[in-house]
Amino acid sequence: MDRKDNFINIKHLYNRGGFGIAYSDLHKLSRKSIEKVVNELLEIPKESADLATVDPDEVRRQMQRQSELGAKKELTEAEKNERQEITRIQNEQSRKLNLDWMQRLIGTEQPLLEKMTLFWHGHFACRSNNPMFAQQLNNIQRKYALGSFKTLLVEVSKSPAMLQYLNNQQNRKGRPNENFARELMELFTIGRGNYTEKDVKESARAFTGWTYNKEGAFEFKKALHDDQIKVFFGNTGNFDGEAIIDQILDKPATSVFICTKLYQFFVNETPNEAHIKELSNYFYRQKYNISDLMRKMFSSAWFYDKENIGTKIKSxxxxxxxxxxxxxxxxxxxxxxxxxxxxxxxxxxxxxxxxxxxxxxxxxxxxxxxxxxxxxxxxxxxxxxxxxxxxxxxxxxxxxxxxxxxxxxxxxxxxxxxxxxxxxxxxxxxxxxxxxxxxxxxxxxxxxxxxxxxxxxxxxxxxxxxxxxxxxxxx
Known part of the structure; x- marks a missing residue:
């Protein structure tokens, strides 16, 4: 490949795998092979810095006070004002968290890591009025952004932000709430058409007792868990939440679903079935290793085809x-x-x-x-x-x-x-x-x-x- 073509391809790689590239950096990198540039882009420090905008201790104090005020039948005018002030402070912290991540995206020297965090942020979409929960989830998505999809999925599923957002806090033995179990399959893993309503109901029972405590940490409450036999994907057993996740990941359709979303985000809005099959088979064989998958994608000749360059609308x-x-x-x-x-x-x-x-x-x-x-x-x-x-x-x-x-x-x-x-x-x-x-x-x-x-x-x-x-x- 001549240097002009390499120049174009590396620019494309950094536009999709990052947020663009400076001309001087592009000029230097165009002397290297695509393979070497891809490997360098995927070099991530073992420990990436968490966002630390929100002070967990401060938020825990706010949560405790909100709980005390919420337990009262009637509030004084001063207490009503105090509750409003806590809400105002939390809203301000949420805005600050947003800006701190934006500034990190603008200034990062690890563009692929932050781009992947942005992808997972949209894939595991979640709203939380609690800025500590939102920060926790963002840091989970960054920590495992290029690691094991299974680990990422389990940690996201256990995050207070997601447990709260999808009502698993109310999911308990005898009164299962199906919201989390349904979205886990429909939007996060295997996609519609690959599970039944019975699978939703049975998996909801498996996630009973998955909750978080007043400290904002995951907690499994055995007393709330349905420990009876369940039938999921035709398999029978006393399944818990992680056993359900393992069975979902055992299905090749899950790899296809995730690879399709990644393809649409990084390659082309219009899925190419042959390319997605190539990626999904590889992802499945690699036991859902995200770094391996992204290296495979960025190293594929079709990633640099003309129909994939300059055709994606920037978010x-x-x-x-x-x-x-x-x-x-x-x-x-x-x-x-x-x-x-x-x-x-x-x-x-x-x-x-x-x-x-x-x-x-x-x-x-x-x-x-x-x-x-x-x-x-x-x-x-x-x-x-x-x-x-x-x-x-x-x-x-x-x-x-x-x-x-x-x-x-x-x-x-x-x-x-x-x-x-x-x-x-x-x-x-x-x-x-x-x-x-x-x-x-x-x-x-x-x-x-x-x-x-x-x-x-x-x-x-x-x-x-x-x-x-x-x-x-x-x-």
Whole structure:
């Protein structure tokens, strides 16, 4: 492979396996083989740093006080205010958690690890009003993001955030709650059509007693567990939750389901059955080792086929993070990132439902596309932005019922600073506007784009113009 093709392929690899790549890094890596670059991308330190935004001890104190107030029949005015203050503090902590992860995504030197964490964040979609629970789940997804899928699945299933969100806290002997058991199979592992309603009911019995304690840690309560014989996937035994997970993973259909979602996230929204079969057979043989699977995917010749380059719509987070990394953007008021996420339709830690964000073409509508095309010039030139785009799903429900929404458009200063000297210094000295476009855009540069920029004198203005094009929304 000549260096030009290698340049294109490595750029594609870092756009999909990360959030883009600096020109200077791309220039160096293009001298190496794809195999070596893939291996380097997959090199993850044994211990990755957890997000530590939320102080668990502080949250536990808040939980204890909430429990005490909730046990009272009547509250004084002071106690009502105290309860509201705890809620306010927790909401503020949740926003801070969101921003800390966004800043990590923007600044990470482990792009694949964070990209995989983002994938699992959408796959195991979960909302929690408790910021400690949300942080725990995010750190679980990061810790096992490239490890064993079985371990990841078990740990996610035991997390207080998921147990609370899918009502397993109410799942007990004699009164099984099927919510978690159903979503475990439908959305997290094997997919519809591969289990029966009886399998849901029997597996719900197996997960009775899976709960968490007041410290926010998993706890198996034997007294609440149904220890009678169950029949699952035609097998009979006194199964507990982990035995159910083992049987789900024994089914090759689970490998197909997971590989299909990974393929759609990293390769192409349109599944290719032959490629997915190749991946899923390998994933199953490797006992669900995620790193092995990703190495296989990124090393496959078809990953670099033309139909897979520049054809995937960036998610809002991929778009914001990629732009910020590309131009070394500093946000003096980071909370603007929350407004941008919300208006673009991907607010981290707040998926629309347990199925996660739909993705693909669902990311784009007339209002969000116009906002996306405005953002680069506003971020890179520090402008004012009118926030009146997508509502939160809960707010959309209010609007659908004909009720008045409290949401009002807000004008806000982006208050961001791009490091233009650092960006420009990383480019070749005599790079042309068209060459810059070829680097910044994943789709092939069209004659129309060439005609618009070829006589530009300023690389800075050219970069802003290119990133404001619809083509920049693709990776």
């Amino acid at each position: 809002p987070v991929e778009f914001l993070v990629g732009l910020s990394r590309e131009f070394h953007v500093t946000y003096n008021k980071p909370q603007v990132l929350i407004q941008l996420q919300s208006n673009l339709g991907q607010y981290l830690f707040n998926p629309p439902n347990v199925a996660g964000w739909p993705g693909g073409k669902n990311w784009i509508d007339s209002s969000s596309l116009m906002l996306r095309m405005k953002i680069p010039s506003l971020v890179l030139n520090d402008g004012l932005i009118d926030f009146s785009g997508k509502a939160d799903p809960e707010d959309e429900a209010v609007i659908a019922q004909g009720k008045k929404s409290n949401i009002k458009p807000i004008k806000s200063a982006i208050d961001a600073k791009a490091d233009w000297p650092k960006f420009l210094e990383g480019l070749p000295k005599k790079i042309s506007p068209v060459e810059l476009a070829t680097f910044l855009l994943q789709p092939a540069v069209s004659a129309k784009v060439t005609g618009m920029i070829q006589n530009n004198l300023s690389l800075k203005n050219t970069a802003i113009e290119i990133t404001s094009m619809p083509e920049y929304q693709l990776c």
